[in-house]
Amino acid sequence: MRPMTTHSQLGTGTLALGRVFVVHEAGSWKTPGHASGCEKDGAAVSSTVAAAWRWRREIKCLACLCICLVLWIYALTEALGRCARSMQRQMAPTPDRMLRFTKNGTFQISVFEDLHFAENSDKDVLSQRVMKSVLSTESPQLVVINGDLVSGEQTSSSNSYTYLHQVVSPLVDRGLLWASTYGNHDSNPNLDPWQDIFVQEKQYTNSLTQSMVSHPDAGVTNYYLPVYSSETEVPALILWFFDSKGGRVPSNRISKRDTNRPDWVDQSVVDWFNETNSDLRDKYGRVVPSLAFYHIPADAMRAYQDDGVNPHTAPGINGETVVQQGSGDTSYTGQDTEFMRALLNTAGLMATFSGHDHDNDWCFKWDGNTTAQNLSGNGLNMCYGRHTGYGGYGDASRGGRQIVLNEKTVQDEVETWILLEDGTISAHVTLNATYGQDRYSPGIKRAAGVLDSAAPHLNSPEPLLFMTYLWFPIFMLFYLKH
Numbered sequence: 001m002r003p004m005t006t007h008s009q010l011g012t013g014t015l016a017l018g019r020v021f022v023v024h025e026a027g028s029w030k031t032p033g034h035a036s037g038c039e040k041d042g043a044a045v046s047s048t049v050a051a052a053w054r055w056r057r058e059i060k061c062l063a064c065l066c067i068c069l070v071l072w073i074y075a076l077t078e079a080l081g082r083c084a085r086s087m088q089r090q091m092a093p094t095p096d097r098m099l100r101f102t103k104n105g106t107f108q109i110s111v112f113e114d115l116h117f118a119e120n121s122d123k124d125v126l127s128q129r130v131m132k133s134v135l136s137t138e139s140p141q142l143v144v145i146n147g148d149l150v151s152g153e154q155t156s157s158s159n160s161y162t163y164l165h166q167v168v169s170p171l172v173d174r175g176l177l178w179a180s181t182y183g184n185h186d187s188n189p190n191l192d193p194w195q196d197i198f199v200q201e202k203q204y205t206n207s208l209t210q211s212m213v214s215h216p217d218a219g220v221t222n223y224y225l226p227v228y229s230s231e232t233e234v235p236a237l238i239l240w241f242f243d244s245k246g247g248r249v250p251s252n253r254i255s256k257r258d259t260n261r262p263d264w265v266d267q268s269v270v271d272w273f274n275e276t277n278s279d280l281r282d283k284y285g286r287v288v289p290s291l292a293f294y295h296i297p298a299d300a301m302r303a304y305q306d307d308g309v310n311p312h313t314a315p316g317i318n319g320e321t322v323v324q325q326g327s328g329d330t331s332y333t334g335q336d337t338e339f340m341r342a343l344l345n346t347a348g349l350m351a352t353f354s355g356h357d358h359d360n361d362w363c364f365k366w367d368g369n370t371t372a373q374n375l376s377g378n379g380l381n382m383c384y385g386r387h388t389g390y391g392g393y394g395d396a397s398r399g400g401r402q403i404v405l406n407e408k409t410v411q412d413e414v415e416t417w418i419l420l421e422d423g424t425i426s427a428h429v430t431l432n433a434t435y436g437q438d439r440y441s442p443g444i445k446r447a448a449g450v451l452d453s454a455a456p457h458l459n460s461p462e463p464l465l466f467m468t469y470l471w472f473p474i475f476m477l478f479y480l481k482h
Contacts, residue, residue: 097177097208099142099239101230101407107237109403110140111293113147113355113384116185116391118154118163123390130388130398130421131170137419138402142208142227142239143176146355147183147295151391152191152247160196168204179239180209181221183295183356184246184328185392187261192250193220209241212276215268219243222269224276226288229407236407238280238288242269242339244296244354246328263296264325264335270342277346287348289411291403297354298340299324299332299373301382304364311442316384316418316427317396319359337373344378350414351381351431353401358387358394361401361418363429365436381431386418397422 101107112131117124135143150163171178180201187193194211198220201207210223221243226235246263281287302322309318326335343349344366351363361384366377385401387394399420406413417428429440 097205099177099208099225099227101227101236101405102141103230105230105407107142107227107405107407107410108138108140109142109144109291110134110138111144111146111353111385111401111403112388113401114183114358114387114392115145115149115167115389116151117167117389118150118159119391124163124166127389127391127398128166128170130390130400133421133423134400134419135170135174135176137423140176140402143171143178144293144353145178145180146293146353146385147181147244148185148355148389148392149180149182149197150186150191152185152188155188155196156190157192157196160191161200164197164200168201168207172204172206175206177206177208179225179241179293180207181241181293181295182219182243182245184244184261184263187245187247187250189248189251192252195250195252213269213272215266217262217266218268218272219245219266222272224280234284235280235288237405237410238290238348240273240290240292240349242273242292242294244294244325246296260329262326262335263328263330265294265339267338270338273342274345281347289348289350290346291350291414292343292352294352294354296325296328296356297322297384298336298343298352298382299326299334300340300366300370300375300377301354301364301384303368303370304366304382307368309362309364312439313436314362314364315429315440315442316362317359318362319394319396320357322360323357334373337375340370340373340375344375344380348411349380350411351383351416353383353385353403355385355387357384358392359396360384361386361396361427363416363427363431363435365431367436379433381414381435383416383431386420397424399426 099107112134115127117127145167149167150160155163168178182193182197186197191197198209198211201209208225209221210225211220212224213219213222221241223241225239225241227237227239228234229236242265244263244265245261247261249259249261302324305318305322311318324332324336325339326332343352363381363383366380366382369376383401386399387396388398388400390398397420399418402417402419404415406415413430413432415428415430418426420426427440429435430438
C-alpha cells in the first residue's frame with residue numbers, strides 16, 4: 001500500500017469526496033480504517049453520477065432531435081406550401097377578377113414600361129429582378145404592362161410563349177391581376193401581336209387584357225376596365241387602354257414585304273372611345289373619373305418639352321427628345337390630332353401614362369397650345385412611366401411608376417411616383433389642380449423598409465430560415481459530441 005496522498009497530489013482523474021484517501025495497488029479507493037465501506041460508497045457514487053450523466057445526455061439528444069424534427073417539418077411544409085400556391089396561381093381561376101377599391105378606400109397601380117424581354121437571357125433575369133423588387137415593396141391592386149413586352153425582332157411564333165411567360169411570371173407568382181397595352185416592338189414580321197402575344201396572354205386567368213375594337217387598322221389592345229367602389233357595384237374609376245401600334249406588320253398579314261405599321265391610335269379607336277365614353281356616362285348617369293394608358297406619347301408632350309421641362313414643377317429625368325405618335329418611321333403630320341382631341345374632350349380624365357422614350361419619366365399639365373394641331377390644353381396631366389426592363393437602350397436606373405388613388409378624392413387628385421429597383425423614390429408628385437405650379441425637390445429618397453438591390457435575395461427571410469434549419473442541427477450534434 002502506498003502512502004496516503006491528498007486530492008491535490010493525485011492529479012487529474014482523482015475524485016475528491018472531501019476526505020483523505022489512499023490508492024490501492026489495484027486502483028480502488030480506500031481510507032484508513034474504512035477501506036471496505038468507502039469502496040462501496042465510491043462505487044455507488046460513481047454509478048449514480050454515470051447514470052445521471054447518461055440520462056442528461058439522452059434527454060439532450062431527445063430534445064435536439066425533437067427540435068430538429070420540428071424545424072425540418074416546418075421547412076418541408078413551407079416548401080410544399082409555396083409550391084402548391086404557385087401551382088394554384090397558375091392553374092386555378094383568380095377568385096375575383098373584378099377591380100375594386102380596397103376597404104381603406106385606395107386603389108394602387110404599378111406600371112412597368114419597356115420590358116424588352118428576349119434580347120439577352122442575362123438581361124431578362126435582371127428585368128425580372130426589377131419587377132420583383134418593386135412588387136416586394138408595393139402592394140398594387142393592378143399591374144399595367146404598358147407596351148414593348150418583348151423585342152419582337154429577337155422572337156418568333158415558336159418561342160413567343162416562352163418569353164411572354166417570363167414577362168408575367170413575377171405577377172403570376174404573386175397572384176396579381178394585370179392589364180397590357182402593346183408597343184411598337186411587340187409587332188414584327190416574325191411576331192404577330194394578336195396570335196403570338198394576345199392569344200397567349202389570354203390563357204392566364206390573371207390577365208385582364210382585352211380587345212374591344214375589331215377594325216383591321218385598330219391594333220389589338222383597345223379596351224376599358226371599370227374599377228368599382230369599395231362599398232357598391234358602381235364604378236368609381238374607368239381605366240382606358242389604347243394601342244398606339246408601330247413596329248412592322250407581321251409577315252402572315254402581307255405577302256413577302258416588310259411594311260411599317262402606323263404608330264398612332266387609329267381613327268376607328270378614337271370613334272369607339274368617344275362612343276363608349278358617352279355610353280358609360282349615360283349608363284351611370286354621371287361622369288366617372290378615368291385614367292388612360294398607351295405606349296407611344298402624344299405630340300402634346302413633345303410641345304411641352306420644346307418649351308423646356310422645369311425640374312422643380314415637373315420632376316423626373318428628361319434625357320431624350322420626345323418621339324411622339326406618328327414620328328417613328330414617318331414625318332409627323334398630326335397623325336394623333338384626333339386622339340388628343342378625344343382625350344381633351346373626355347370629362348373626368350385625370351391623367352394619361354405612356355412610355356417608349358426610355359430616358360424620360362416626367363409628368364406635365366397640359367395647359368398650353370399645340371400650334372400645329374390648334375388644340376388648347378385644359379389641365380390634363382400627361383406622364384411618362386419609367387424604363388423597367390434591362391432590354392432596350394438607356395442607362396438610367398430601372399424601376400416602375402406607382403399610381404395611387406383615393407376613392408374620396410379620385411376626381412380631384414392622383415398621387416404618383418417612381419420606385420427604383422434600389423429602393424429609392426423619385427419624382428413623387430400629386431396630380432391635382434395646382435400641379436404645374438407646386439414646386440418639388442428634384443432629388444430622390446429611400447423608400448421605407450427597402451433593402452439595397454445589390455442583395456435582392458435579402459428582401460426575403462427565407463434564406464435566413466434555411467440557414468437556421470441547416471446549421472442548428474449541426475451545431476447541436478457538435479455540442480452533444482463534446
